[in-house]
Amino acid sequence: SEGHTVISNNDGEMLVHTVEHYFDNELEQxxxxxxxxxxxxxxxxxxAIIKAAAKMIxxxxxxxxxxxxxxxxxxxxxxSLYFGIGEVDGIPFGLASSDLTAVLKFTKNLVNLREGECVEFSQKKFEVFAFKNIKIRRLNKPNxxxxxxxxxPKQVIRSKLRAEDTQLMPPYEFFMEQxxxxxxxxxxxLVKLFNGGSNTGRRMMNLLKKEKLLDKIEKLATDIDATDDFDKQxxxxxxxxTSEIADKFFQKVKENYKPIYNELVKENFQKKYFFSSNKNTYIDLVNSHFDKKKLLLAKALDTIAEVEDVKDFNASVNQxxxxxxxxxxxxxxxxxxACGTSYHATMVASLFFNEIAHTEIIPILPGNFRGQFSKSLHDNDVIIGVSQSGETKDLVDIFNDVDNSGLDIKKIVLVNNMNSTLGQEKSDVxxxxxxxxxxAVPATKSFINQITLFYYLAIKVAEMKCKVMHKKQPQNPEIAQIEAELAHRKRSIEDIPALIRETLETTTDAVEMxxxxxYMEPSMHILAxxxxxxxxxxxxxxxxxxxxHAEGGEASEFKHGPNTILGKNTVFGIKNVKAMFKHYNNVLDEIYTKAESRKIPNKEVQKLTTALTSYIFNRVEPFNLSPACEQLFRETMxxxxxxxxxxxxxxxxxxxxxxxxxVNLTISQINTHKIRGGDTFVIAEENSKLLCNARNTPYDQENKYYGWGYI
Known part of the structure; x- marks a missing residue:
């Protein structure tokens, strides 16, 4: 009725039609x-965009x-939406995409867009406007x-990411693997951040202080950080x-600080020894040309920024x-x-806080939180949101709901993108x-870093509670034991990167097996x-x-219904179908052999095979077979x-x-399920009892295939 031709079921098409509708109405005026x-x-x-947005849900x-x-x-x-501007061969451009990587391939000059904002742009200029009423919360500042x-008003900022950070690098074939x-x-x-910075950063800081160069490098860092214009930087x-101070700095390092100087010639020096949030800016300043003095200056700048990162991190942890x-x-x-991977990290976090800090935290999905807890919140409750991007819409909505409740509830967010909506606008910390x-689309590094950070925070909470206990009960003999256990856990954090490396290096063969x-199994369960x-x-x-299809859950819960998938079921994959057809072909061979010996004509046999297929899949009884074929059909069935x-x-x-x-509970589950038709694959530390129970063939299946493995 409005003159629009809709050619798909895509809701995005309806958005464009709605904007077009209001645009035509506005033009007619x-x-x-x-x-x-x-x-x-x-x-x-x-x-038109403002009016269309008001209609959209x-x-x-x-x-x-x-x-x-x-x-x-x-x-x-x-x-998600990203916008950048740049030049190619002197020709300016504007570029918008939902994928940051796509923008970074062409420019690092970005304009930060927030929810409710629209950027109008052409080849040479841009302007941002609000397409709805926006209220942006700012910490310790007016809204x-x-x-x-x-x-x-918007400023162009230079992204701290480099295009190389988002590319597939040799020797890897897949992003996921990389x-x-x-x-x-x-x-x-991340662990270096827990420990107050990197070892090379501490060495560099001691050098700068001893040689009275700290003020000069700090001023250089301040001047560079004061502008987002890379050419000015x-x-x-x-x-x-080219200054005398830089020459002096280089000479001092070369003569007196061999451990730092000798590292310069190592492969991937920038990747291994630059740690700050501004590292990519300083690496870009070196301009990929191998120059020892430039590298050392960039490392000195990175050290200054790393010290600030540690201060900011510690301040956030203290809050x-x-x-x-x-x-x-x-x-x-x-x-x-949290949602998805981040939600799974919060489930691990609840274990850490329970085991280490004896503190309850409730991990929950945004939708379940809204249904189960949103009407029963109280003052002094805490919401900890977890998001890699900092733009998770379901989580932003919950934070908005908490703000609108009027309750004194603090909101904390663990986030990768600190310049995001959750990192900048919605959280107290x-x-x-x-x-x-x-x-890669599937999160990997973020999950590991989220659970590592939660492990650290659980230890810090336990230390805090220990101090409170010490004040209240200074003579309590348990305090020393608790402190010793926490000190051990804190030391163990430093082992995490090495343990990950060791796991990757030593489990390759077992993983492949x-x-x-x-491979090609249509479904599986992971039981923890x-x-x-x-x-x-x-x-x-x-x-x-x-x-x-795959499901993950608590192992003991599997026996309460889900274990009915073992044995006979309707979950068929390629291997299942292949085995069935192989069996079916053997049956057909036997039918043709018997038909030939009984002198049944081929046309009759063809009717028999058709009837057989119809009966197998549809349970339709044959009605047009000869007596001989009918007899063979019954024998076959x-x-x-x-x-x-x-x-x-x-x-x-x-x-x-x-x-x-x-371990004992896992062994019980293994033996309960493998006799019903479950193959057994274990991921655990080395344990002889687990290994023995995983590899032993079920007593009644000596002549049948039983799959097992131990990583």
Missing amino acids: HEPKKQNLTKVRKQCMRQ GSYAAIIVDPVTENFYAIKAGS ETYTAGEVI EIYAEVESSGK LKIFKKFE FLQIIKNTYENCGTIYTI SIPINCGPEI VASKI TKITGVAKEGALKIRETVLN ESFDFFQNAYRNYPLIYVTGPEERD
Whole structure:
């Protein structure tokens, strides 16, 4: 009725039609001769976007083009959207995409877009306006508010990411593989933050202080950080690099600080020894030319920035502890809210806080939180949100709901992108997980860094509670034992990167063996004893990478219904179908052999095979067979179970920690399920009892295939 032709079921198409509808309405309010004027069309398009947005329900990001003016409109309504400007061969451009990597391939000059903002851009210029009323909360500052249609001033900032950070690098064939191996480095950098910075950073800081060069390098860092214009930054850096102070600095390092100087010639020096949040800016200043003096200056700048990162991190952790202390003293409740991988990390976090800090935290999905707890919140409760991107819409909505409740509830966020909506606008405290960009769709580094950070925070909360206990009960003999255990746990954090590396290096053969056995299985379950978050994350990784069905959960729960999938079931994969057809072909061979010996004509045999197929799958009795064929049909049906070979053992992957109780519970589950048709694959520390129970063939299946593996 409105003259629109809808050609798909895509809701994105409806957004464009809605904008077009209001755009036409706005144009009709102007004289025909003015309808092609750029000023008029811009005004009409902005009003159309504002009115269309008021009709839309849900989250989206969209780019709409006016073909007459060739102006683009990139709308951010909850979903990810990035905008950058740059030049190619002296020709300016603007570029918008939902994928940051796509923008970084062409420019590092970005304009930060927030929810409710739209950027109008052409080849040479851009302007950002609000397409709805926006209220932006700023910590310790007045709120920032804009009304729909109001222009929002924006500065171009240079991204701290490098294009190399988002590329597939040799020797890896897949992004997922690369990201898994990068967990060693990303977790190591986070652990360095826990320890107050890197060893090379401390060496460099001692050098700068001893040689009285700290003030000069700090000023250089301040001057560079004062501008986002890379050309200006490069000019400042080059000027300092050619100064006498820089020459003195280089000479001192060369003569007196051999450990630092000798590292310069090592491969990937920048990747291994630059740790700050500004590292990519300083690496870019070196401009990929191998120059020892430039590298040392860049490392000195990185050291200054690393010290600030440590200060900011410690300040955030201290704020976190004060909030948790207040909640603990006022008997409040701590909720950890997240989606997907981040939610699984919060499940692991609840285990850490329970075991280490004897503190309850409730991990829950945003939708479940809204249904189960949103009406029963109290003052002094705490919400801990976890998000890699910092833009998770479901989580942002919960934070908004908590703000609107009027209750005194503090909001904490663990986030990778500190410049995000959650990191900057919605939280009282934000703590970085420092995992670098997630390139593969399935999260890898972020999960490892999230659980590493939660482990550290659990220890810090336990230390805080120990201090309180010390004040109240200074003579309590348990305090010394608790402190010793916490000191051991704190030391163990430093082992995490090395343990990840050792696991990757020593389990390759076992992983390949298990993978070859579960390859092409249509479904599997991962069963965990206590560490349910790990099982759920493992199942999610399988679904995301190979698109197969997988479920993860608590092992003992499997026997309460889900174990009916063992034995005969309707879960058929390629292997099942292949086995069934092989069996079916053998049956046909036998039919033809018997028919030939009984002198049954081929035409009759063809009718028999058709009738056989119809009966097997549809249970339709044959009605047009000759007596001889009818007899052969009955014999065949009595002799063969056509689906027998289609049923295969079902793969069960068990995940457990090394505690004796957990191991014994896992052994019980293994023996309960393998006699019903479960293959056994175990991921655990070395344990002879686990190994023995995993590999032993079920007593009644000596002549049948039984799959097992131990990683």
